[in-house]
Amino acid sequence: MTYAVTDNCIKCKYMDCVEVCPVDCFYEGENMLVIHPDECIDCGVCVPECPAEAILSDTDLSSSSTWLALNRQHAEAWPNITRKRMPPTDADQWNGVPGKFDGYFSSKPGED
Numbered sequence: 534m535t536y537a538v539t540d541n542c543i544k545c546k547y548m549d550c551v552e553v554c555p556v557d558c559f560y561e562g563e564n565m566l567v568i569h570p571d572e573c574i575d576c577g578v579c580v581p582e583c584p585a586e587a588i589l590s591d592t593d594l595s596s597s598s599t600w601l602a603l604n605r606q607h608a609e610a611w612p613n614i615t616r617k618r619m620p621p622t623d624a625d626q627w628n629g630v631p632g633k634f635d636g637y638f639s640s641k642p643g644e645d
């Protein structure tokens with residue numbers, strides 16, 4: 534079992550999750566974070582910290598979900614992030630907007 538960051542993180546990127554992860558397995562893209570599935574120790578403590586409820590266990594993801602693969606792919610390309618910074622000023626406006634991946638996902642790395 535592992536956890537993955539999903540659609541509602543995009544453009545919210547609150548980063549509360551990185552503060553609590555005991556193994557620092559979050560990686561930063563321009564407008565979302567991902568989890569490296571091989572580094573995650575399945576502790577689950579990040580799940581209730583996310584204001585966007587964007588972190589799901591693989592048991593909650595459908596078998597057709599591409600989120601696990603997306604997390605793995607980008608965790609291997611993006612920089613590690615271990616400290617929360619200021620989230621985007623309009624993060625709350627994006628919380629809950631459907632279909633963000635199709636409209637707004639960025640494969641660019643974050644700034645850490």
Ligand code: SF4
Binds near residue numbers: 555568575578
């Ligand atoms: Fe880190 Fe635990 Fe969340 Fe995995 S489940 S990303 S180890 S806080």
Ligand code: F3S
Binds near residue numbers: 538545548583
């Ligand atoms: Fe994203 Fe939630 Fe972390 S919005 S950056 S998974 S706290």
